[in-house]
Amino acid sequence: MIRTRAKVDFPVEQVRRFLEPGPVVLVSSKWKGKTDIMTMGWHTVMEFSPSLVGCVISCMNHSFQMVRNSRECVINVPTTALIDTVVGIGNTTGAETDKFHEFGLTADPAEYIGAPLIRECHANFECRLFDEALVDEYNFFIFEVVKAHVAKSPTYPATLHYTGDGIFSISRETISRRSLFTKGV
Amino acid sequence: MIRTRAKVDFPVEQVRRFLEPGPVVLVSSKWKGKTDIMTMGWHTVMEFSPSLVGCVISCMNHSFQMVRNSRECVINVPTTALIDTVVGIGNTTGAETDKFHEFGLTADPAEYIGAPLIRECHANFECRLFDEALVDEYNFFIFEVVKAHVAKSPTYPATLHYTGDGIFSISRETISRRSLFTKGV
Numbered sequence: 494m495i496r497t498r499a500k501v502d503f504p505v506e507q508v509r510r511f512l513e514p515g516p517v518v519l520v521s522s523k524w525k526g527k528t529d530i531m532t533m534g535w536h537t538v539m540e541f542s543p544s545l546v547g548c549v550i551s552c553m554n555h556s557f558q559m560v561r562n563s564r565e566c567v568i569n570v571p572t573t574a575l576i577d578t579v580v581g582i583g584n585t586t587g588a589e590t591d592k593f594h595e596f597g598l599t600a601d602p603a604e605y606i607g608a609p610l611i612r613e614c615h616a617n618f619e620c621r622l623f624d625e626a627l628v629d630e631y632n633f634f635i636f637e638v639v640k641a642h643v644a645k646s647p648t649y650p651a652t653l654h655y656t657g658d659g660i661f662s663i664s665r666e667t668i669s670r671r672s673l674f675t676k677g678v
Numbered sequence: 679m680i681r682t683r684a685k686v687d688f689p690v691e692q693v694r695r696f697l698e699p700g701p702v703v704l705v706s707s708k709w710k711g712k713t714d715i716m717t718m719g720w721h722t723v724m725e726f727s728p729s730l731v732g733c734v735i736s737c738m739n740h741s742f743q744m745v746r747n748s749r750e751c752v753i754n755v756p757t758t759a760l761i762d763t764v765v766g767i768g769n770t771t772g773a774e775t776d777k778f779h780e781f782g783l784t785a786d787p788a789e790y791i792g793a794p795l796i797r798e799c800h801a802n803f804e805c806r807l808f809d810e811a812l813v814d815e816y817n818f819f820i821f822e823v824v825k826a827h828v829a830k831s832p833t834y835p836a837t838l839h840y841t842g843d844g845i846f847s848i849s850r851e852t853i854s855r856r857s858l859f860t861k862g863v
Contacts, residue, residue, distance in 0.1 A: 514839035515700010654699035659856025671844025
């Protein structure tokens, strides 16, 4: 049983706090009454406002058509507590598995979109497809984060960062150099 | 004085080991005889082979035109030992500063391109511009890594991950779940 914490609204133009460090995320989607979840490591912040995130969702994934057809998804940030769930979700396909049920995850309703939030994740970012210019060629989607929900604490959760070969690096320590920034942070 | 280690050739289709975890990187470039270095946190792996990396280089950066005109750059991965250098490079502009000189960094020649490698970084990826379709609209460059140089050890260096507000998260611990991967890693 994963402990979950109450979430609060978070400014969408500040989601870089959670995404720029490059964690593995879980992408949840919904299409024609069915949901899916996939593991994703290939994403980048692209703009603060509008809050844009670019990511590669391989067309080999069951989620690909669900995201493309619905034009939305939720980017959920798991902490290290969910490592085995993250791997399990990557090992299975939504064509055969109801992943919320299989992995004991809770689907909470989003505010602006139809895809569900994963309650057990530290942060949930509701996304709408913003630009699909590179989807055919690179499977590269540009999303706008339209609503962000983040657990009240900790401010900097321990996150998983995938390196390939079954190895994750873990980020659980922070260091401030704020006093050295002269041009803005 | 930053200790440097000898580097070896590394397979370009495996650079995800260093980039997918999402570290802050240093981008070095050269144009008309001058070099520049910028700090970059907005990047993502896009394909294994060809080895593609997408990244946002703001047109506000002095490096933007140098990279765009030369159509190449080096993506260098610093470790935590370089944290103050990373911040210093982000605080200054190449329009006024020779950053290699200012920060005591060593410019090593690349093999395939004109831009220099930063010797003090753990890894250096020689990149050629692969697709500029989204440069005008999003400052988003897609590069192909044509050559990778990586320090012999450690296999997983401690890296810096920027969260905004002058705060870095640090990744210096790894955990394997290889035994749980059933679909490939």
